[in-house]
Amino acid sequence: MNRPLTPPSGPGCTDTPVLKERGQREVFCGLTGIVWLHRKMQDAFFLVVGSRTCAHLLQSAAGVMIFAEPRFATAILEEKDLAGLADANEELDREVARLLERRPDIRRLFLVGSCPSEVIKLDLHRAAERLTIEHSPRVMVQNYSGSGIETTFTQGEDACLATIVEAAGPTDAADLVIVGALPDVVEDQALGLLSAIGIDNVKVLPSARAEDTPAIGPNTRFALVQPFLGDTHAELERRGATHIPAPFPFGEEGTTLWLYALADAFGIDRAVVDRVTEAPRARARKAIAARAETLRGKSLFFFPDSQLEVPLARFLTRECGMTAIEIGTPFLHRTLLGPDLELIEAGPTLSEGQDVDRQLDRARAGRPDLTVCGLGLANPLEAEGLTTKWAIELVFTPVHFYEQAGDLAELFARPLRRKERLKLEAAT
């Protein structure tokens, strides 16, 4: 009935040597995370201290411009700020005061560092302390860096959450904290599953509202739902919390193993998990099976993008029958990804970092059936005859846990089905 998939006979990809590349990296910077974080955290405002490029990135990365008044903005540095003609701190205080006056609903303000603010060494940490004093108790001002020189794409969320943990209150309670921004519907499903297996004191990070920010202490245990949270993981451990390692909850297998790990940690029999999850597991398997017909036997190439590559490769190879040629990731965090790496059959190239032109050469040589890559590469590769899946959709779409497992497989199956469907030549 609930037959587990057979794990690889050896150590999987655990000991696979990693191809480390240092060249042009075709990735977003960490500011991009603001695009989803500002929707998730409803009383927070993200003020990027940066350049016109930062503002343009946020506008473009949103794919479509979300013109409802966003809860983010850019304080654009100008010539006079750089030349020292204006005191950047005074300017910042003025802009923040104006912003908070206009937005009385804001409880958390993040000053987000950018490449230019890092290079001119604008001390946003001190600015945040100063502004917190000025605007307390109404608003708490915090800072993190989303700069391209420090962070890649999803690392922006990591930096933001690490900052929140640093400032979180202490506790002795034995709470479970689920770490990583999830769409609301998925978060509710996760909490429902945990409650059904008997874990109830669950907090989420990030929380929708400031007052629900979890307190952290030596009895706190935490599980990650996103693989890119290395700094947050480290900060939580520094505060005494205990990590529950597990594969990430993508697909039927990933979700089940994730729940098993939590059940084990809380002394709950795995049979309870099996009973509770029987129906959703069956649904997930059925939904995946429909898409796996398209995916089975197809080869797969990951360009580095969101750090979701390793768990997704595990899902696509084990649950959908694909073969990975290369799994590229911006940063390979072995501690967090160990359980996933173990499950992936040895064979694919594991690469970390990027030299985009060389990686493109490898992709062309490998002729994968499906290439997962960023928006800058997708159409050019399609024009060369490859089939692609844009990676950014993976962080903007509900893809975790059982009920989304079919949707996750569908994201990869659709480009392949579309290619088969289109008949653009003459009939003869």
Next chain:
Amino acid sequence: MKLTVWTYEGPPHVGAMRVATGMKGLHYVLHAPQGDTYADLLFTMIERRGHRPPVTYTTFQARDLGSDTANLFREAAQDAYARFSPQAMIVGASCTAELIQDDPGGLAEALGLPIPVIPLELPSYQRKENFGADETFFQIVRHLATEQEKTAQVTANILGPTGLGFRHRDDIEEVTALLSDMGISVNVTAPMGASPADIARLPAAHFNVLLYPETGEAAARWLERTHDMPFTRTVPIGVGATHDFLAEIAEITGRPVVADTSRLRLPWYSASVDSTYLTGKRVFVFGDATHVKAAARIARDEMGFEVAGLGCYNREFARDIRAMAKDFGVEALITDDYLEVERTIEALAPEMILGTQMERHIGKRLGIPCAVISAPVHVQDFPARYSPQAGWEGANVIFDTWVHPLVMGLEEHLLHMFREDFEFHDEAGPSHHGGHAPAAKAEGGQPPADRADQPPRDISGPVMDGTATWLADAEKELKKIPFFVRGKARRNTESFAAERGLAEISVDTLYEAKAHYAR
């Protein structure tokens, strides 16, 4: 420091990318941190290009700072040359690299590459995208154009079209046809489609057509000064402007005007009785200066609209736009602050906006129809069909595009007459749109559910302090007024009440205001 929510223009290096991506055989080596590669997607996604922009980024990280960022640049430039074998290279810095002062120009020169290497100085903290494109194109022309004999036949260059330009692809076709009708062939179109070798041949033409002053004026002026090449001042967008453009060419070349208007339909469509309802529609015009100038003239002279206000976001052209506004008897709005544009539109309450994608969203929120006339661009601004703005076909396209968002003549009357019909009611929007709310959502991505149909929360301070209270009857009467004029009726009545110090608005006040403002 300036607080910005949305921007009309990107940074200047994106302008340089527009030039490089439009051209062939040119490569741009950009000293820039990791993350600046986002700009590639503007071209691959919005413009649907099947090639990566010809740009190599150094993508330096924090660990490189202070150690070997200069070396990173040298390696990137050398690798790019080896891999792409361009005919020429442009080199420069993005905003962050400008701060670390590695001097890409000097570094690249020291490499001694066997091709022209053109350094760009684009001050990221002062200037913006259009300047970046104009300056980059100018530098390329200045470095590569060579003195040479004119072509035997009269030829012209078309200057200004770039990658990611608003309808540049189709305007080139249209202008080429206009010139061809006059017996003039095109020597080079640049930057779009030109190689560095083509740039060298620019001075062989007899004159230049400056199609987009935003991105081609510095080059056109330099060619005039250095190679004695006159250039056209009129941008041929609109019927009148196209006639003026041809007259200008006749003057420059001494050839007679030949205008094949056999497929031009705007004048008749505008004169036909069906268009009567367009008379005096109040429009607000905003965008880049070139398209605003053209659109305002078309709106007033060729569509019979009333221009209620106009402005542009590129300050470089503020003087022109102010002069034009004066001629139109309105005040010019020169700003790149999206919120200021929104406030102005709200205050003017026009019946239609001719603007950019930003104004389209403003219109969506305020319930005002909008037709897009200018960059910044969106994937929708690259339609599959031929859809120029310039020339005769451009005028036809503009007529259709501007009329489409409006409620059509008879429909407008029917809405007035039978306003309670359960299907054919005003909230449904123009009937040819199949319900306006879904159409708007489909176009702009997902609006956040909680805000989609509500006016934006006011973030710009109170707009109308001391507003009189609407009595229930008057409020009900107001609801009977069709949606596309209701906002204006409300505002007019409120200002009318305010001017007279009335505390309450009755049905009578509503109709007194209507009579007062009747035009």
